[in-house]
Amino acid sequence: MKTNTDVSKTLASKLSPVALAVAMTVPALSNIAVAQEAEATEEQQFEAITVTATKRPQVIYEVPIAISAFDGDKLAAQGITDLTDVGKFVPNLNVTGFSAGHTSSVNPFIRGIGLQDHLITTDPGVSVYVDGVYLGRQVGQNWSLNNIERIEVLRGPQGTLYGRNSIGGAINIITKEPDQGDVTKVNTEFGTRGRVKADIFVNHGLSETVAFNMNLAFNKRDGLGEFINVPNAEYDVGETEDISGRVSLKWEPSNDFRMVLTADANNGDGGLRPYTVLIDEVGSARYFGGGNGLGVELRNTDVTPEGADIYDNATGTEAVTGVSNEARGLSLTTEWDINDDYTAKVVASQRTSKYKAGLDDDGTVFSLDQFPERGEADQTSIELQLNGYINEYTDFVTGLYYFNEEGSNRQGDDSNFDGGPNLLELDQETTSKAVYVNVRHDLTDELSVSGGIRYTEDEKEASANVFSALGTIFDSNEWDEVTWEFATNYTFDNGMTGYATIQSGYQSGQFPARPYCLIGQFFGAGGFDDIEGAQAAVRANNCFTASDNITATNYEVGIKGRVNDYFDISVAVFNTEFEDLPYQVSRVSEGGFDTANLVVEQTSRGIEADATFSYGNFSMMTSIGYMDVDVEEQDGFNPVAPLTPDLTLAIGPQYTFELDGGDSIRVRADYSYRSEMYGEPTSAPERMTELDSRALVNFDIAYTPANEAYTVALYGRNIFDERYDNARLNTGDYILQILSNDASEFGVRFTTEF
Template identity: 55%
Template structure:
């Protein structure tokens, strides 16, 4: 029996054991239930008929989590990488085999990211900081009813702290190896009985992992990163029935191109090999970079936004809400694909995106009935341009792609309590999307437009036992509008190739159990089966004219199991664990068997946490977190040489903290990736060479000091 089959067998056996013994669970709950807003209303995490993971914002640092990418190390069947345009601020989440490998404006992510109800449309340039936040929620499976388009794989919610909820101030500083220096502050101040504000800000600095060997005066090292960020929010609450929150945020980062190298010898028929280049012409250390193109060594990102959230309680049974936002972001990045001193393959890039969104909700709680309903509008305009590009030594050339999107939706989700324990819920959403795209690959401007519409729906049933534990079954539907090709160099041979793919749809069948079935064991388990239709895989190849990315449209089926638990072993020891198992089947395309990209079959994490209280009243907490991601493929295309296969990886973080007796300050010793595991983020086989994007995550050790006042 293989290790994967043993894991599956153990998972099924554990779930069966719990389901057959739930009647013995006691009324006493030894662990605190978590409240989430996954269904756009506050609920116990046990009550939500969705596979969901939740992270307490104040405890993220103890797990070694400093950004959204780190969240992907601890959630079952979630994998988050960074590689878009060689940028350090990008994030590419994949949930249950669904995500996005690209970042250009005509490609939409399959996983939606929200901050306080505001959708973030772009992956690059909006490096949202997880400092001083309330909670992170990861919803797995299609979320097409409440979260709409671009959530066919799931959604990630970031919830910030509410002004006035935790008066006081906090300052933290962190210093460690690799020139790590972080500092941040948070203040929550009540100006009057009706007005409060909160402000957070800080900076992050991390040194590089390699040198630009042919640019001695480079502004940054490979992988180096510096960022400043801030957020301010005002809350006006003149009565119990009305609340207004106005928030603004901004971040500004710059650094060195992320580490990568180019495998040349593996493709002897490729243009680099035929031109006489070899792997040995690159820097001997793959974390160094031998480019001589100065404009390819620096990456930057800026983003800012403002949001307005207004809540009205019209009566004890009826409420409304408005969430309006405007955001803008821009970045500079790109890759010198050859990683050589020669200017043979170079794609410097700039991108920008502006978005406006507004959502109106009308919600009610009518006793045995409740509902969440609303109207939604989203508009985005953005572009990506490449100037002074070189392809196979020819240049300088140019490339441009732009897109405008308008999206409209109306949605409703209605729940009905058939009994005190049995609940049914039904949701539906209608969406219309309009896209206007344009591109110039060096032979003139091409334009095209497309309109899409779709009805998304879901239905769920939840049975909650007297002790609060629950079992659920759900059928979820998701939708994503079609996409124009990202790099349509196919226009050289086909003037009609610049068109959008069809609507992308998903339907998910899921059953799960949640709760504290055994005193001291808080757990959730889910089995799922998901079908995707007209799913576009982004496939990149080199042509005689440029680096082309086209859509390979496939049918995909995913089946799997997920487990999360917190076990109170003793009064001093907690053990958190997660396990994800997935099998993805993709229909054959023209004799080629594609592989689901960036989707490990096994994801696993284990985190023991020890607590001691000293006689003085001070506390000591020690935690070790182990994360495993199975081998996977870096891109969807079939690769006979298996050059795009990524090896499995094991990461270990450690943290030990001392909390003062008066809870006013703490001092922590941390280690991230303490075994210095070096791993690949992605691999792309263009047919001419293999681009290997390396992790920017070497071992790091340091101290963190926090004080409140």
């Protein structure tokens, strides 16, 4: 009991007084629940979602972290078609896309932590896992969320069990595992904006010990604008077309041993993401004043001519009109129940991904700043786990982890800056090794404690070539870190759980993404007058160096569970401190579009809640998050956390009408709100990168006959056609205004299972 008290005192010193007061009043809900019903029924207990956030099966109420979970079979009714949509319904989560204008890019930001870049030398602050396999890169993956069992969103640093690159949180996608059931499920969608979507899922038992399932999907949607100066462009602005497949084979020769082999692949093509370029607002000498390599004075009307739609694109460079992506993956998961107490598990995976994209930064017919880009990454990972029970009061998870990734990004012959040739050759190999252990112990029937520790070693070897006269610059670095966590859980009389957690997270340092500052250093060190001397000087003291370890410490208290027969709730209050956190700051330098790391100290604090109310045929899901982020001033520069709204809100009421004969009609609406935020890490008014708030509304009306042979639904997504900025970036010469690809859509969905 002394341990629990000490943790509470530490948390109280870190959490804001107002937020802590709110959290501490929540246990009063347990008194309400006790007055209404002392114990939940068996049926109600079974309704709680089981998650694997702690790498062991647990009822979601028992997990001592803030977590939101989505049932895969209910995603379509909520209007969720991809990970970007998931970001509309989780408190303090915002999912955006930028990444060289690619329509498949996914950039999650949780509690003020994320990454809006995509190059190989950058790492995300929120990790994404599929069936226990970490996805090192998001561009080129394009998960369409078919064949999904559930999605878990873990908020806050997850450094002990999930390791590096989870300082903001982690997203787990769990697919349906093959079993002995014979099921075929077909989904189709047809809607406005040329939506055509179809997928088929088949699960079949081949023998008493072997089963398989497969999922094939096709998804197409038209664009929002035209490439007005490239009449032969293959795709319109924002158009997408993707085909994907996934096959899993499960062999279970006994109750104690099972293997699942999975292969997946996807290919996507389409048009460049919608965006526009603001020139007049900056009034730069190079663009607005004509001080560029072409001597052309540019205006906003060169980007969006009078009468043109803002979603039209005025580029004259065909190479940047289209995007493509592909991914291939193979994984093998093996589980062996050694005895009644211990289970060994191995998850091995090999993945490849490729993409083609790139922006025309000036956004005009002039060949001034165009950056067609190609990238690829190969990753191999293996994780060995041992979990089980030490005794009837204590369970544990321990493991070894290995990860290797090799990747590259290229801009070359078809790329130019300031009307002249532009070069970017970026390569990096990352090797990460870790060992971890997490133990949970029941002190009493009501009180449990858990703790974990992880040791990680990372090594990166990187190179960059941005100027042929300078040649390739090489650098390497090594990092290591110990991450840890400690948590206490207390179960109240009615079954609700209160928890207090202290946890840390870690991310290895990062090399700059676009080190065009090397060119300035080259000329500053003598340049062509002394090539050998300049090369030596740049290599000895260059701007292509990695940042230090990034660390996070999170203090959190919360309560979750079933208040009564009708009401579930989860409330968390947190305070997270980040050290040596690199912000990506971009500007136009004399050598090109330069991206440097601005290292900051950041504190994120806030409160968030998920709740579900069910009464008869009516139910309503709600989530709300409020957050305050402080970033330390940097030499007079006042940075802010980018793409991080202060307030997030989602409400989803649903009612089912029972018709004569057993037929039913389910009516659902979903409202999502994200408040104002900044598109880049600066709050300076002259930067003009603040994004307006946005409110999105979906509906779904579904009819199911009494025999449940099929469901047909009318759907509407973003029904009021809210157009909003996805990101903004001020380079000093212009503002890139990244527009949403999320226009209104109405259609019909048909689902049958047999």
